[in-house]
């Protein structure tokens with residue numbers, strides 16, 4: 001049985017994945033931005049499975065102070081980790097660019113820089129795999145405003161659009177996963193990326209009005225949509241399947257390796273983003 005640190009455990013796919021993993025006997029450390037949401041998730045999981053080994057940790061991925069505090073305390077405790085699962089993510093709806101308390105563009109900060117921070121700092125505690133949640137939306141030609149990552153403007157200070165911010169962040173997290181894959185080539189650690197598929201029922205929680213109606217009552221019933229249960233099943237597979245660990249550096253969906261974009265496999269861009277990310281996060285290279 002593994003010790004699994006999973007972000008985004010307070011709600012959404014992270015919440016249900018934490019439950020499945022705990023029910024299967026793994027020890028789960030779930031993080032939530034809101035301490036009460038984390039405790040509620042733990043109570044609910046224990047109510048259904050009294051012997052579940054699960055506890056909540058508070059972590060705001062959009063705050064360097066919060067990332068530092070959690071990683072400092074895990075390092076001080078010498079908490080061993082078999083799996084680090086970066087589930088939490090944000091998809092803004094508003095056209096207004098938002099920045100974190102540290103002045104970083106929020107989508108890139110939460111979806112790509114925070115996983116980089118956690119993995120880099122927790123590396124000494126990690127014996128197994130890191131799983132990064134990306135999205136097929138990083139692919140060129142995916143619906144909406146196209147992906148376009150400009151290293152001269154990584155935080156979209158010019159021409160911000162929430163869809164571009166999301167797609168760029170999911171491209172960037174693939175660069176982070178491949179950078180760790182190269183760094184860990186001679187170790188037992190492995191890095192992997194996954195897309196849960198389009199899950200309208202959890203997307204609905206971040207939308208309002210007609211958008212929410214569309215997600216819940218129309219798109220959720222389309223053949224291309226995935227149910228939360230299917231997506232969680234694929235996340236549990238990513239966290240636990242031995243075959244995944246034997247194939248580091250791949251992008252997965254529905255328990256199968258998928259082709260990620262050629263740009264996501266560009267080693268020079270991956271290294272450039274990784275180095276920029278470390279500098280931006282104030283971490284040693």
Ligand SMILES: NC(=O)c1ccc[n+]([C@@H]2O[C@H](COP(=O)([O-])OP(=O)(O)OC[C@H]3O[C@@H](n4cnc5c(N)ncnc54)[C@H](OP(=O)(O)O)[C@@H]3O)[C@@H](O)[C@H]2O)c1
Nearest residue numbers: 008011012013033060061062087088089133135198199202
């Ligand atoms: N659903 C889909 O169709 C779909 C498709 C492709 C990829 N994905 C990816 O799959 C992952 C899970 O998606 P989901 O559908 O479960 O999303 P969700 O229901 O919106 O849940 C997002 C989770 O991320 C957490 N989060 C957001 N900002 C945070 C922050 N600053 N600090 C800490 N936690 C934060 C949320 O916690 P709070 O409650 O505190 O906000 C929540 O637990 C995400 O990475 C998403 O981008 C989803």
